[in-house]
Amino acid sequence: MDSWITTSEAAARLGVKRGTLYSYVSRGLLESRRQPGQEESLFDRTQIDSLAAAKHDGRRAGDRLLKFRAVSTRVSSISDDRLYLRGRDLSDVCDTMDFAAAARFVLAVDEPRRAPEVDLSVIARVDVERRIPLTVALIAAGDPLRADRTDAAAKALGLLPVLAQAVSEIDLGHPWIDLLVTTLIDNGLAASTTAARVAASARAGIFDAVLAGYAALSGPLHGGAPAAAYELVDAVVDGTPVDRALADAVVDGRLPGFGHVVYGGPDPRATIVFDRIRADRPTSPALAAADLIVGRAGRAANVDLASAVVARELGLGPRAGEVLFQYGRTVGMAAHVVEEYGEAPLRWRGSDTGHDRTR
Known part of the structure; x- marks a missing residue:
């Protein structure tokens, strides 16, 4: 399952809201799947990254070779001027x-x-x-x-x-x-x-x-x-x-x-x-x-x-x-x-x- 990412991560990689992501699914641009016990749908990372790259040059995902894959990380994150390491607030760490x-x-x-x-x-x-x-x-x-x-x-x-x-x-x-x-x-x-x-x-x-x-x-x-x-x-x-x-x-x-x-x-x-x-x-x-x-x-x-x-x-x-x-x-x-x-x-x-x- 390493090639599949959650709805939240997929939306972050594309820079869109979750609702927009689901609209891509309904239009056939993306595929999603659900797993037992999973709260969020899963998306194919390659599809997401290809779509993200295509958005930057205005061409459809199928019309180009992938030249860049969007980047996100779980190592750290910053929100509201707070730094998190692996999801834990730095002050707690x-x-x-x-x-x-x-x-x-x-x-x-x-x-x-x-x-x-x-x-x-x-x-x-x-x-x-x-x-x-x-x-x-x-x-x-x-x-x-x-x-x-x-x-x-x-x-x-x-x-x-x-x-x-x-x-x-x-x-x-x-x-x-x-x-x-x-x-x-x-x-x-x-x-x-x-x-x-x-x-x-x-x-x-x-x-x-x-x-x-x-x-x-x-x-x-x-x-x-x-x-x-x-x-x-x-x-x-x-x-x-x-x-x-x-x-x-x-x-x-x-x-x-x-x-x-x-x-x-x-x-x-x-x-x-x-x-x-x-x-x-x-x-x-x-x-x-x-x-x-x-x-x-x-x-x-x-x-x-x-x-x-x-x-x-x-x-x-x-x-x-x-x-x-x-x-x-x-x-x-x-x-x-x-x-x-x-x-x-x-x-x-x-x-x-x-x-x-x-x-």
Whole structure:
């Protein structure tokens, strides 16, 4: 039944209401079936994705080759400014699980598969924010079965202890850090998870697919964003007037640590982390600086500012936020990769009106 999806998921993939979906059935555009004990009708995923693709270029589904299949995910979802991991509110996940338990929950696997050994002395020679991608690249390079998709989730779970060793100067067991990386596990179809899914669609192995995600994550507008937020917090802690620090921090109209494309209000991840710091260390200088910045900016902070406060208060340096983003998001990217393996291959392909460049 893996090729069949529920009415709700089918409607989401098409971007229509359930009533519209049933009208497609009555017009013979789609087929549906019912199973005993199922509350919703089931639809063939290929039919749904073909119809979704056809809608984008105005041609009937039967008149074209499928060039793109719509994407939805069960790894995480965002609704009313709340983030859900596998259907559970992030705040509940953080209240009841540490990062290790949350990783097993999101990857839906209990036992890790041990990762191939790598020479950590080589990894230690590069900057800390490059060590996790390099570790995974070396693991992939030394694995003769790196394209084997068997036990992909268990392989991803087995990566985590090796990644922790690669960045051993950061205490990943610290309660604030454990909480932060848990909040960073996934946040919908972000650039990093999408990049990993594109690679998985071409049937890259789990290590190479995650590497594609790290490449997207390295950008200053994604995983690299906490570094700029750190510099802002650091400046205010060191005595720079908040107005001057804010003015210096703005780049291309963006204020680091603020705003997010999917949240209209407060970023729930930031709220969770700030609440913990406030409870544990209410006199934190970095937290006080963040409060000044938020009050003067008049906007809701995002998780990058919370990450900056953690890194500054614990003395980890400006690039630690990127490392923690990589570590936490490894779980989410791997979960998306495993999910993508269940889809039709090579579905990430846009229309091209010129010569055939599909290869």
